[in-house]
Every structure is written in C-alpha cells, then in structure tokens.
Amino acid sequence: MNNDTDFEDNDTLVDDDFRCGYVALLGRPNVGKSTLLNALIGVRLSIVSHRPQTTRHRILGISTKPNGQILYVDTPGLHRGGKRAMNRSLNRAARAAVMEVDLAVQVIEAGKWTDEDSAMYQAVAEQKGLPRLLAINKVDLQKDKGAMLPFVAGLMEKHPFDDVYYVSALKSKGLDGLEKGILKRLPEQPAIYGEDEITDRSERFLAGEMVREQLMLRLDQELPYATTVEIEGFQDRPDGVAEVHAVIWVERDGQKAIVIGAGGAQLKAIGTSARRAMETMFERKVFLKLWVKVREGWADDENLLKRFGYE
The missing domain is CATH 3.30.300.20 (K homology (KH) domain)
Structure with missing residues (x-):
C-alpha cells in the first residue's frame, strides 16, 4: 500500500512493454472525479462545478505516454434517493462502466467514507478479478496528515483495495504515482487511439x-x-x-x-x-x-x- 501522504512516488513499471486499457473513475457525487480526469489528461475535457451530479454522461479521456495509453472513463456519481428516470439513468451509467473496463479507480474524499462510497465499492466487488485502486482526493485540505493513516487502515480492513494513492486533483499532486500504479496493471497491447486524440466524444x-x-x-x-x-x-x-x-x-x-x-x-x-x-x-x-x-x-x-x- 502506498502510504506516502506527501505525494512522493516509489512505484515503478514492471517492464518496458506498451500497455493500454480502460480505467473507470468511480465514486459518489462531488468527490472530484471530473477534476481528476482533467488533471490526468492535461486538458479541461469534463465539465466541473461545485454541484453534485454535474457529470451526467460517460466521458472518455485519453492519455498517451511513451510506455502506454490510459483510457479514463469519467462516470456520473453513484447516488441514492433520486427517484426520477434521469437519476436511474445516471446510476445505470455508473454501474455499467464497471463492466467495461480493465481497472477501477474509486475516488473518495480525504477522511470521509459514506454509504454511497460503500455502494460504489460493492458495485466494483461484483466484478470478480477486476483490479481496483483507491484514490483519496483533496488530501491538500487535510490539516492533520497523520490522521489519514488510521483512517486508511480501518478502511482497508473492511474494504480492501489493491493499492491506495493520495492525490489532490485540483493541485495536480500525487498524479504520477497513481498513473504508474494504473499503467502497470493494464494489459500489454498496442494503443487503441491515436497519440493526438484526447476523447471519443464529438x-x-x-x-x-x-x-x-x-x-x-x-x-x-x-x-x-x-x-x-x-x-x-x-x-x-x-x-x-x-x-x-x-x-x-x-x-x-x-x-x-x-x-x-x-x-x-x-x-x-x-x-x-x-x-x-x-x-x-x-x-x-x-x-x-x-x-x-x-x-x-x-x-x-x-x-x-x-x-x-x-x-
């Protein structure tokens, strides 16, 4: 587990073979998934506001590096309580994304784990064998960094992930380590999209x-x-x-x-x-x-x- 809250990185890729695959960015509304996507691909692709449920559609963001291509899938936040057809549509989109990817990254807010986070975790757990990482976002807002370690230890005991990464999507901190952790778990295969493409959306x-x-x-x-x-x-x-x-x-x-x-x-x-x-x-x-x-x-x-x- 990567316990470095100062955003340093010790991960290395397992080899130099080119890797490519789809990665779902998942989580409850308003944890910063769209901000994280934009930071990871270096382009303001997914719209952002302070309001929950800003993301209503699946957005594909493409990041091409010399040793791999990561196809990030930004999804609507999984939420409870919405009774309208659109709310059901957003939840279906979030759950469907888990079935179509090579790896899942669950994004949560530093120091918080809610029932909606648990529901998202269970949706990922239903996909047997799917690698899953935890990205703890907004770490820069945590004044007491030491409090994160017992929080994560208790969380991992009940909800184990393959690895944990501490990031600040807004300040683009900790992203290199997360990116390397993703790449080394993707399939060895050629790029699916051209190196200049950033999305499949028109x-x-x-x-x-x-x-x-x-x-x-x-x-x-x-x-x-x-x-x-x-x-x-x-x-x-x-x-x-x-x-x-x-x-x-x-x-x-x-x-x-x-x-x-x-x-x-x-x-x-x-x-x-x-x-x-x-x-x-x-x-x-x-x-x-x-x-x-x-x-x-x-x-x-x-x-x-x-x-x-x-x-």
Missing part, C-alpha cells in the same frame, strides 16, 4: 456540455437539475466559424424566465461564457445561438432522455 457533444456547465455555475439552488441542453445544429461555415444552435430545456415557464433573466441578461452571459470555452477547446471562432424551451417532465421521460443523449 465537438457537438462537447458544445452541449459547455453550455450545461454554465447553467450549473450560474443558476441557483435546484434549477440546474431541471435543465438539459440539446444541440440542434453544428456546422463549420465557409469562413471557418463553427456555428452552433443549442436549446436549453427546462420543465416550467418560471424556470425559463430565470434562465433568460431580466432583458435576456442571464442567457447572454451563459452564451458568452460557453462560446469562449468552445473557442478555446475547438481552436476556432464560434457563433452560438441559444434558445430556452419548456418540456414538462423531461427528466421522467425515457424517450426524451435517449434523445438528449442519456445512456
């Missing part, structure tokens, strides 16, 4: 996520959870500008008014920030057109969820 999908990120960041209380984004059009114009047409779906007229804001100010701010994020990611100018539409009960409609891309 620009169309990423555009929708960038709009939704702004909804998560800018809207108060429960409203972000009543919204979703559908990209109705995405095309490159002859002048080299990417033209994107997006619909923000809400469940009630009152929510529509809040998203638009007084004089359209809120919608304009959402669009401006999302457009700038797209231009950074897509490396070209973007023309973004937003609409806000009402569809009552969309989060309980299985057919609509499929249309909106929920797996």
Whole structure:
C-alpha cells in the first residue's frame, strides 16, 4: 500500500512493454472525479462545478505516454434517493462502466467514507478479478496528515483495495504515482487511439456540455437539475466559424424566465461564457445561438432522455 501522504512516488513499471486499457473513475457525487480526469489528461475535457451530479454522461479521456495509453472513463456519481428516470439513468451509467473496463479507480474524499462510497465499492466487488485502486482526493485540505493513516487502515480492513494513492486533483499532486500504479496493471497491447486524440466524444457533444456547465455555475439552488441542453445544429461555415444552435430545456415557464433573466441578461452571459470555452477547446471562432424551451417532465421521460443523449 502506498502510504506516502506527501505525494512522493516509489512505484515503478514492471517492464518496458506498451500497455493500454480502460480505467473507470468511480465514486459518489462531488468527490472530484471530473477534476481528476482533467488533471490526468492535461486538458479541461469534463465539465466541473461545485454541484453534485454535474457529470451526467460517460466521458472518455485519453492519455498517451511513451510506455502506454490510459483510457479514463469519467462516470456520473453513484447516488441514492433520486427517484426520477434521469437519476436511474445516471446510476445505470455508473454501474455499467464497471463492466467495461480493465481497472477501477474509486475516488473518495480525504477522511470521509459514506454509504454511497460503500455502494460504489460493492458495485466494483461484483466484478470478480477486476483490479481496483483507491484514490483519496483533496488530501491538500487535510490539516492533520497523520490522521489519514488510521483512517486508511480501518478502511482497508473492511474494504480492501489493491493499492491506495493520495492525490489532490485540483493541485495536480500525487498524479504520477497513481498513473504508474494504473499503467502497470493494464494489459500489454498496442494503443487503441491515436497519440493526438484526447476523447471519443464529438465537438457537438462537447458544445452541449459547455453550455450545461454554465447553467450549473450560474443558476441557483435546484434549477440546474431541471435543465438539459440539446444541440440542434453544428456546422463549420465557409469562413471557418463553427456555428452552433443549442436549446436549453427546462420543465416550467418560471424556470425559463430565470434562465433568460431580466432583458435576456442571464442567457447572454451563459452564451458568452460557453462560446469562449468552445473557442478555446475547438481552436476556432464560434457563433452560438441559444434558445430556452419548456418540456414538462423531461427528466421522467425515457424517450426524451435517449434523445438528449442519456445512456
């Protein structure tokens, strides 16, 4: 077990053969899985906010090194209590990811282990023979580093992992050791994706996520959870500008008014920030057109969820 809370690393790869495989980043909502994915691949691919359930889709992040290619699968957080069809869809996506990977990394928050963490552990344990690592995130927020050792010892006694890594995804600390621990457990096989690829997701999908990120960041209380984004059009114009047409779906007229804001100010701010994020990611100018539409009960409609891309 790697007990180094100062982020030093003593792991070494078992040999120089090239390794490649899928790795699920799993855990309850808001433990930092998406921040960890972004830090591991060096690109802000998965959207991030302080709100639980920001991640609603499976996101593949590709990290290619001289000695291997790691295919990180970021998943929705496994949670309890949600009774809507969308909540069930998110839980299915999280559980399904465990069945499709070569290794599982369960991410938890330093010093905390909840019933939702236990449920995620059990979901991984059902896959017999699947290697599993524990990544304890937000270690930088722990003032008493010595308290981590008894916490981990008690945790490993009840929930054994193949190894434990202490990381700070936000500050990119401890990631080299985690990456090496992952690589040495992956199958020896050639790369699946090209060395310049960072995801299997299309620009169309990423555009929708960038709009939704702004909804998560800018809207108060429960409203972000009543919204979703559908990209109705995405095309490159002859002048080299990417033209994107997006619909923000809400469940009630009152929510529509809040998203638009007084004089359209809120919608304009959402669009401006999302457009700038797209231009950074897509490396070209973007023309973004937003609409806000009402569809009552969309989060309980299985057919609509499929249309909106929920797996």
